[in-house]
Structures are given as structure tokens and as C-alpha cells.
Amino acid sequence: MPDTDVPVSRERLLEMMTAFKSTYLLRAAIRLGVFDALAAGPADPDDVAAMLRADARGTRVLLRALAAAGLLKADGEQFTLPEGARELLVTSSPQYAGGVVDVASSDWEWDAMRDLAEVVRNGGTLLDANGESADFPYWADFATHLTFATRPGAAFVADTVLPWAKERESLDVLDVGCGHGLFGFALAEGDPRATVTCLDWPKVLDVARRHAERAGLGDRVRYLAGDAFEVEPDGTYDVVVLGNFLFQFSARRCVELVRRLAGRLKPGGRVVVVGFTTENGPPAADYHAHMLNLLMLAWTREGELHSTAMYRKILASAGLTDPSTAERPGLPLRIVLGHQA
Numbered sequence: 001m002p003d004t005d006v007p008v009s010r011e012r013l014l015e016m017m018t019a020f021k022s023t024y025l026l027r028a029a030i031r032l033g034v035f036d037a038l039a040a041g042p043a044d045p046d047d048v049a050a051m052l053r054a055d056a057r058g059t060r061v062l063l064r065a066l067a068a069a070g071l072l073k074a075d076g077e078q079f080t081l082p083e084g085a086r087e088l089l090v091t092s093s094p095q096y097a098g099g100v101v102d103v104a105s106s107d108w109e110w111d112a113m114r115d116l117a118e119v120v121r122n123g124g125t126l127l128d129a130n131g132e133s134a135d136f137p138y139w140a141d142f143a144t145h146l147t148f149a150t151r152p153g154a155a156f157v158a159d160t161v162l163p164w165a166k167e168r169e170s171l172d173v174l175d176v177g178c179g180h181g182l183f184g185f186a187l188a189e190g191d192p193r194a195t196v197t198c199l200d201w202p203k204v205l206d207v208a209r210r211h212a213e214r215a216g217l218g219d220r221v222r223y224l225a226g227d228a229f230e231v232e233p234d235g236t237y238d239v240v241v242l243g244n245f246l247f248q249f250s251a252r253r254c255v256e257l258v259r260r261l262a263g264r265l266k267p268g269g270r271v272v273v274v275g276f277t278t279e280n281g282p283p284a285a286d287y288h289a290h291m292l293n294l295l296m297l298a299w300t301r302e303g304e305l306h307s308t309a310m311y312r313k314i315l316a317s318a319g320l321t322d323p324s325t326a327e328r329p330g331l332p333l334r335i336v337l338g339h340q341a
């Protein structure tokens with residue numbers, strides 16, 4: 001998050017003007033396998049080039065730039081991994097985070113944002129294939145690689161819902177716009193009675209199915225393919241989860257959808273809205289949410305990040321009672337809950 005109390009300076013401007021170069025530097029290093037190549041120990045550019053099957057000059061320039069950016073350590077012509085790189089950037093590590101580059105720095109985001117000024121003039125996306133298109137390919141990447149907020153977000157959902165769910169006779173969950181499915185799966189992992197119905201586009205559900213099988217939840221998960229605004233879920237649910245979903249749409253469409261979904265809740269059931277929100281405090285406090293809001297502008301017609309106050313209003317307008325908000329220190333996601341009477 002930038003420090004907004006310091007004056008605008010040439011240094012800050014230069015950092016923002018050239019930020020794309022560090023994005024592409026990291027992306028190239030991950031895609032080429034530089035960090036894996038250095039996992040066995042120090043190497044010089046010619047050795048690394050041979051391991052990567054890449055050009056020697058290209059590799060030398062890349063390694064030096066990575067060292068300049070602090071992603072490698074250089075000792076003369078020998079390059080090594082600095083602290084944190086083995087854990088986060090070597091593919092065999094259980095904490096490997098490099099795959100997120102295909103989401104956070106994806107070509108789909110770049111293409112949507114490349115003419116942001118024109119997007120602003122237009123007031124919405126310029127793309128024919130965009131975030132609202134059926135099976136927009138970005139969503140399968142998102143479901144595959146997740147974001148840094150996904151697992152902590154799933155734990156937040158589980159910790160919020162499971163104590164309440166203990167008192168209920170069942171825990172049937174509908175996860176709308178499930179993506180990877182991990183929010184619903186966290187509930188199933190925490191409560192052996194739980195079933196999860198995942199609703200998303202067909203190719204995204206293929207990814208969710210793989211996550212469910214890896215988690216050993218295959219027989220407790222069902223899949224509902226199609227447009228959340230059109231598909232009529234069968235059955236009734238204790239919990240409807242809407243994770244990072246509603247900000248793709250206007251408040252009016254959110255009310256329309258939540259009202260329909262609330263009709264599928266069992267008595268006393270809950271709608272759980274979880275995701276990034278932009279609040280009314282200092283914008284820098286919600287820096288990542290505001291950057292995400294630019295993306296919603298660039299690849300939807302009416303999407304816009306809503307505040308928790310707006311979500312409470314949406315839930316109330318959809319007929320749910322006692323809308324409330326939950327936050328977790330250090331996590332950029334917030335939860336808004338509404339109850340079926």
C-alpha cells in the first residue's frame with residue numbers, strides 16, 4: 001500500500017510509470033523457471049541459460065535485472081536465491097506462490113486495462129469478450145492458481161459460519177460464482193455433514209472439481225453449470241456463499257440475484273457475501289480493492305466494488321434480516337451476512 005502522506009515526487013511517479021517492467025521481469029523469470037534452476041545452488045548466467053534452454057545474453061540481462069530488483073542475490077557472476085525465494089518461487093515448495101502471476105499479471109487483465117483512459121471515457125469495458133462473458137478464459141486461470149487472499153478468505157468464511165452451523169440440522173451450501181470452490185470446501189472440511197453445490201461456468205467447474213477431488217470431497221460436491229442469473233438451483237440451502245461475485249454487477253442486479261437466491265434458503269438460513277469492499281474511510285486503506293475496482297470498470301458493463309454498507313442494503317432490499325459485517329485484521333476481505341427469517 002503506498003504511503004499517501006508523503007508528497008508526490010518524481011521518484012514515486014517513476015516507480016508507477018515503470019511498474020510494468022518489474023511485473024514483466026517477475027513473470028518472465030517464473031515462466032522460464034529461473035528460480036527452479038537456482039534451487040540446487042549458485043550458478044552463473046551461462047549455466048542458467050543452459051538449464052533454461054535460453055539465450056546466454058538474454059539470461060545474463062534477466063538475471064542482473066532480477067538481482068537489481070532484489071529477487072536474486074549476485075556475487076560477481078554467481079547468482080543465488082535470496083531469503084523467501086526458495087519458499088515462494090521454487091515450484092516444488094508447498095508455499096509456491098508463482099502461479100498467481102497468471103492471475104495477478106495475466107494478459108487478460110493487461111488487455112482490459114491497457115487503454116484505461118478510453119475505458120473511463122466509455123464508462124465501461126471496451127472488450128467484446130470480457131469478465132461477464134460465459135466461460136471467459138481468465139476465470140479458469142483464477143480458479144486454478146487462486147490469489148493470495150483465497151485460502152485466508154476460505155478460513156475466514158469457515159470460522160464465521162461453522163460455529164453457527166453446528167446448531168443446525170444440516171449444512172447444505174450453495175457457492176455462487178464458486179471459481180476454485182475453496183470457500184464452500186472449507187465448510188465441508190470443517191463439518192462432515194456439509195454438502196456443497198458449486199455454481200459457475202462449465203470450464204471453471206472442471207477446475208473446482210479437481211480441487212474437490214484433491215481435498216477428498218468428491219462425493220459431497222455437486223455442480224451446477226451456467227449463468228447465475230439464469231440457472232435455477234434445485235433444492236434448498238442452509239448457506240448461500242457469494243465470494244467476490246457481486247462486485248461484477250450493479251447494486252440493482254445484485255438485489256435481483258440475492259432476492260432469487262434468498263428464496264432457496266431454508267428457514268433461518270444465511271447469505272454470506274465475502275470479498276473485497278471499498279469503504280468510506282481513506283481510499284489508501286483499501287488500496288487493493290480500489291485497484292480491483294479499476295479492473296471491474298475495464299471488463300464489466302456495470303460492475304463496481306460495493307461498500308459493506310451497500311451490501312447490507314442489498315441484503316435488506318432482497319428481504320434478508322439483520323445484515324451484519326465481519327472483518328479480520330490483516331485480511332483485505334470482509335464478510336456481510338444476512339439471515340432468512
Ligand SMILES: C[S@@+](CC[C@H](N)C(=O)[O-])C[C@H]1O[C@@H](n2cnc3c(N)ncnc32)[C@H](O)[C@@H]1O
Nearest residue numbers: 139177178179200201204226227228229243244
Ligand atoms: C472473482 S471470481 C470469485 C471466485 C471465488 N468465489 C472467490 O471468491 O475467490 C468470480 C467467479 O464468478 C464467475 N462468474 C462470473 N459471472 C458469472 C455468471 N454470470 N454466472 C456464473 N458464474 C459467474 C467466474 O467464472 C468466476 O469464477
